[in-house]
Structures are given as C-alpha cells and as structure tokens.
Amino acid sequence: MTDASTTAAPSSTAERLDRLPFTRQHLRVLTGSGIGWALDAMDVGLISFVIAALAVQWDLAPGETAWIASIGFVGMAIGATLGGLLADRFGRRQIFALTLIVYGIATGASALVGGLALLLVFRFFVGLGLGAELPVASTYVSEFAPARMRGRLIVILEAFWAVGWTAAALIGYFVFPGSDDGWRWAFAIGAVPAVYALIVRWGLPESARWLERRGRHDEADAVVRRFEASASVTAEAKRRLTTGPIEVPAAAVSAGDRLSALWSREFRRRTLSLWLVWFCVNFAYYGAFIWIPTILVQQGFDLVRSFEFTLIITLAQLPGYAVAAWLIEVWGRRLTLSVFLLGSAVSAVFFGTATEVAAIIAAGMALSFFNLGAWGALYAVTPELYPTSLRATGSGWAAGVGRIASIVAPLSVPLLLGIGGAPLLFVVFALFFAVAAAATWGLVDRRGRPLDDR
Numbered sequence: 001m002t003d004a005s006t007t008a009a010p011s012s013t014a015e016r017l018d019r020l021p022f023t024r025q026h027l028r029v030l031t032g033s034g035i036g037w038a039l040d041a042m043d044v045g046l047i048s049f050v051i052a053a054l055a056v057q058w059d060l061a062p063g064e065t066a067w068i069a070s071i072g073f074v075g076m077a078i079g080a081t082l083g084g085l086l087a088d089r090f091g092r093r094q095i096f097a098l099t100l101i102v103y104g105i106a107t108g109a110s111a112l113v114g115g116l117a118l119l120l121v122f123r124f125f126v127g128l129g130l131g132a133e134l135p136v137a138s139t140y141v142s143e144f145a146p147a148r149m150r151g152r153l154i155v156i157l158e159a160f161w162a163v164g165w166t167a168a169a170l171i172g173y174f175v176f177p178g179s180d181d182g183w184r185w186a187f188a189i190g191a192v193p194a195v196y197a198l199i200v201r202w203g204l205p206e207s208a209r210w211l212e213r214r215g216r217h218d219e220a221d222a223v224v225r226r227f228e229a230s231a232s233v234t235a236e237a238k239r240r241l242t243t244g245p246i247e248v249p250a251a252a253v254s255a256g257d258r259l260s261a262l263w264s265r266e267f268r269r270r271t272l273s274l275w276l277v278w279f280c281v282n283f284a285y286y287g288a289f290i291w292i293p294t295i296l297v298q299q300g301f302d303l304v305r306s307f308e309f310t311l312i313i314t315l316a317q318l319p320g321y322a323v324a325a326w327l328i329e330v331w332g333r334r335l336t337l338s339v340f341l342l343g344s345a346v347s348a349v350f351f352g353t354a355t356e357v358a359a360i361i362a363a364g365m366a367l368s369f370f371n372l373g374a375w376g377a378l379y380a381v382t383p384e385l386y387p388t389s390l391r392a393t394g395s396g397w398a399a400g401v402g403r404i405a406s407i408v409a410p411l412s413v414p415l416l417l418g419i420g421g422a423p424l425l426f427v428v429f430a431l432f433f434a435v436a437a438a439a440t441w442g443l444v445d446r447r448g449r450p451l452d453d454r
Helices: 013-019 024-057 062-090 092-110 116-142 147-174 182-189 192-203 208-213 217-230 235-241 255-261 268-289 292-298 303-314 317-327 333-353 357-384 391-442
Strands: none
Touching: 013 208, 013 217, 024 062, 024 092, 024 116, 024 147, 024 182, 024 192, 024 217, 024 292, 024 303, 062 092, 062 116, 062 391, 092 116, 092 182, 092 192, 116 147, 116 357, 116 391, 147 182, 147 303, 147 317, 147 357, 208 217, 255 391, 268 333, 268 357, 268 391, 292 303, 292 391, 303 357, 317 333, 317 357, 333 357, 333 391, 357 391
C-alpha cells in the first residue's frame, strides 16, 4: 500500500504562492517596489515644475519647453521595450535595480547643467531608466501576489505614484520659489533612487515564478519557503505543497521569438487592444499633467499660485487609487478601467472649459481622481494578459508604445493651445480617454484567476 504522503498532488510554485495569505514578505515586496515607483513618479512630476520655472528663468520658447518633457519620453519608450525583454532574460529584481541606478544618476547630473542642450541629454537617460522600471516593477509584484488579491495589490503599487507626484508638488511649492536654483535642488533630491537601488538589489527576493521558469528550482523553492514561513505555514502543509516531481520548463526563447509570440493567434487581439489603451492614456495623461502648471501660468496665475493649485489637484490622486483598488476585485478589471477612463474624459472637458478658481480646482481634482484610478487598473490588468515567459516583454512593449504617445503629447500641446486654447486641448484629451475606454473591451479579465505560468 502506498503511503499517503507520497501520493499527495504535486504543487507548483504558482500554486504555493496563490494559496498564501497576505504576509510580511508580500508587504516587503510591495513597499520595496512601491518606494521605487514613488521615486519614479517624483521625477516625472518634478519636470512639470521645472518646465514652468525654466520657461521664465531661461526665457524658453514653448517648443523648447515641450522638448524638455518629450525627450524624457523618448528615453522611456526605448527603456520600456528593452526593460521588459531584459527582465524576461536576466530577472525582474536585477533590471529593477539597474533602472533605479540609471535614472537616479542622470537626475542628479541634471542639477549641474548650464543650458538646454545638456539638460535634454540627461533627461533622455532619465527616461531610459524610468521607462524600464515601471513595467518591470508591476510584473515583479504581480508574480508574488496571490490570485484572489493580485489586482488590488497592483493598484496599491500604482498608488505609490500619487505619493511620488505629491512629493514633487510639495517640492515644487516649497523648494522652487526659494531661489533661482530651486530647480537644481529639486533634481539633486531626485538622485535618491541611485542609492535606493542597493536596497532593491540586496533586500528583495527574485521572482520565484521567473526562477522556476529558468530551471532554477532550488532558488525558487527557497524564496517560496520564506513566504510560507512568514505565513506560519505548518511543516505538514509545507511537505504537502512540495511533494511531487518538478516539471522542467520549456527552453528559453529568444527576444525575437517572444516579440513574435505577442502577435500569435492567442494573443494578438489582447496585444492590439492593450497597445491602443496604453497609447491613448499616455497621450491624454502626460499631455495634461505635464503642462498643467504652465497652462495655469498662461491663464494669469503667478508661479507660486500655479504650483499651489497643482498641489491641491494632485492630492485627489490617492482617493482615486483607493476606490479603483476596491472596485477592481468587485467589478473586475475591464469594467473598472473603462468607467474610470470615461470619468477622465468627462473631467477633461470640464477642466478645459473652467474659468473660475473653484471650478478649475474641482475639475482638476476629478481629472486626477479618475485618471490615476484608471492607471491603477491598467497596471493591474497588463501583466495578467501574458504567461510568465512573455509577461515582462508584453508589459514592456505595451508601455513602450504608450511612451510614443507621451513623446507626441507635450509637443502637440503648444500647437493645440495656439489653435483653440485650453478648451480644444482638453476636448482632444477627452477623445483619447474615450477611445481607450472602448479598447478595454478587447482585453481579457482574469480577476481571481491564477497567472498563466507557461
């Protein structure tokens, strides 16, 4: 008679992770990645204040200030596509740490520039690091999160963006007006990620799913055991969870094969829909939020008043994330994403046509609420659409396509403002949000379902 202990159903790394409750180890991964995410947002947010300040201090033309924003997004487009490919090849944690080093050093160096040309060079390298970091971080957290709470945890990760953007708004409000070198001090503060990268590299575990996929089973098992220990899983439960043969994963495929797989019959519809959503959301979000301080200055508010309004508007991002984090496990990914995108479209129209201070702030806060809630839902759904072997590549290329829009958007703003002012500009943004809302229905909703570990 066969002993029951030898016939227990084998459990993969994925099954073991999905059975866990939320543990201290999950909190460590979430906060460790979230701090990197917040530092990322702080840098992107700071550039909106730098543009407004340098336009006055360096007497820059609108086209020149637009390039300060757009050149960073050129780097982000390249970084997002390369980051995903590298993360599928070399690991999530390694590339995450590398991206922090790249953009941290480049941001710190930006504080020392004396002219526009060198600032644009450093902003490109900042974008390179930023673009690679975001899809890698969301993939990393999603691969540790149990299926029943995965969407919520990714939205919480995205909520760190609001923390970083709020930090940028506080720096803009308190540091910039202090002296003509306020923007230099802001960039110096932005060098913090280079130091934080050491914590990421040595303090966070590598993705157990990625390790198993690469055939590094002992390392994957050790990582999962730490999570099980954190959850006080009993010795008997651990024995059952690890009983059985280990499947040998398929051989690693080349970067070209992974890119081709995104357009295979199985994935082409979701890839097309995902790229369209990312493109439209990036165009509307970065076109609006990078330029809000400058637009307010052009409407007659002084620099300090403009930064004050932007700070208040930014504070509405956190409740937007909180509501999205709750709804995404109640309504599902697609419905939550589409509703928040439609809310963004309506808010954009009201913001573009507002003339009174109260109306400007109210519409701006609504835009922050809905738009950042949509971002949270988008980052939650993106890694779920692809198997482990393609996850970072699929996320990275979707983000990369989105960054093309974020390059074009800041360059389009001066032109659209010249043609029809803020009303036309924000109607255009509203149309992009509406198209993105329609495209969400081509995505697959995997609420509560395990990740695909092929």
